[in-house]
Structures are given as C-alpha cells and as structure tokens.
Amino acid sequence: MPIQLTEAALNRMHAFLARNPDAVGVRFGIRKTGCSGYAYTVDLARAVAENDQVFDQDGIRVLVDAEALPYVEGTEIDFKRHGLNASFVFRNPNATGECGCGESFTVDSPA
Template sequence: MTITITPSARERMHHFLAHTPNAAGVRFGVKRTGCSGFAYVVDLASDLAEGDQSLDVDGVRLIVDAKSLPLVDGTVIDFQRQGLNAAFVFHNPNATGECGCGESFTVG
C-alpha cells in the first residue's frame, strides 16, 4: 500500500490536526457518488473502525478503510490554491476516467 502526500498537502493536514488534537488521524478513502462512480473523502478521523488500515505518511497518520484500499493505492495527494479556491487534488493511477467537473472518477 503506497500513498504519497506532497509538502503542501502535508502542511494542510498538519494544520487541521493541530486544531483537533484528539483526532486519530486523517481519513482518506472513496465513496460511491457523482456521475462517474466514486468521489474522494478526506476528513478528520475520530477513531479507527474495524478493517481500517493506519499508515504513517511523512508524519501524517492516514486512515484508509478496507473497501477504499485497492482504489487509492498509489495515489498522490496534493493541495493546491488557485485564486480564491483551495482544494486537495488527487493523482490516482487506478482512475480510468473522471467526470467533467473533476469531482468523481471511475476505475477499470
């Protein structure tokens, strides 16, 4: 299992974790939604659930649920600012397509 976090994404995650010291880590995964099938989920995790995988990625504890593991393996998580917008951006080698708005993706 490999997930990479860019320095800007790591800084943003550390910012959120510093303001929520009781968080178990950052939950990263996918949920079924959107016009292409899956959307990414990045949120603070309050605890570990059964089947969760905990990964230390450059000093950030990432928590990934078992169903998301094969869909996010190899993903690079970035954080980008463009004008007034700021968001996490995902480069996922498992994605075979994305919807036009970039909010959801498909896998082969």
C-alpha cells in the same frame, strides 16, 4: 507507501490536525456519487476502525478502509490553491476516467 502526500498536503493536514487535537489522523476514502461513479473523501479520523489500513508519513496518519484501498492504492494527494479556492487534488493511478469537473472518477473493478 500506498498513499503519498505532497509537501503542500502534509502542511495542510498538519495545520488542520493541530486545530483538532482529538483526531487520530486523516481518513481518506471514496463514496459512490457523481457523474463518474466515485468521489474522494478526506475527513478527520476520530478513531481507528478494525478494517482500517494505517499509513504514516511525516507525522500524519492516513487511515483508509480496507474495502476502499484497492480503488485508491498508489494515489498521490496534493493541496492546491486557485485564487480564493483551495482543495485537495488526487493523482490516482487506478482511475480509468474522470468527470469534466474532476470531482468524480471511475475505475475498473479491482482485482
């Protein structure tokens, strides 16, 4: 599977989707921003778009735009709590660099 979810990420997404029954899954992608070039996005998916790649893991549908897939293929998504803060954590084998805050990353041009 090109995108892997840890047990913690699965639990978080199951809970979030249970509160949003009209969502068809979770949309994972990227946007240009930050000091390193790209930032990850994780949002509710309200519909499957024509160019989406859809991956299922333990009842969670992860939708990734086909244009973003080369940048995130093979990424493991985890969910971590640090005191009062909680966030998704990404282990992307395509990332060639990250900013100091860990919120943005760079990649070489995908093949």
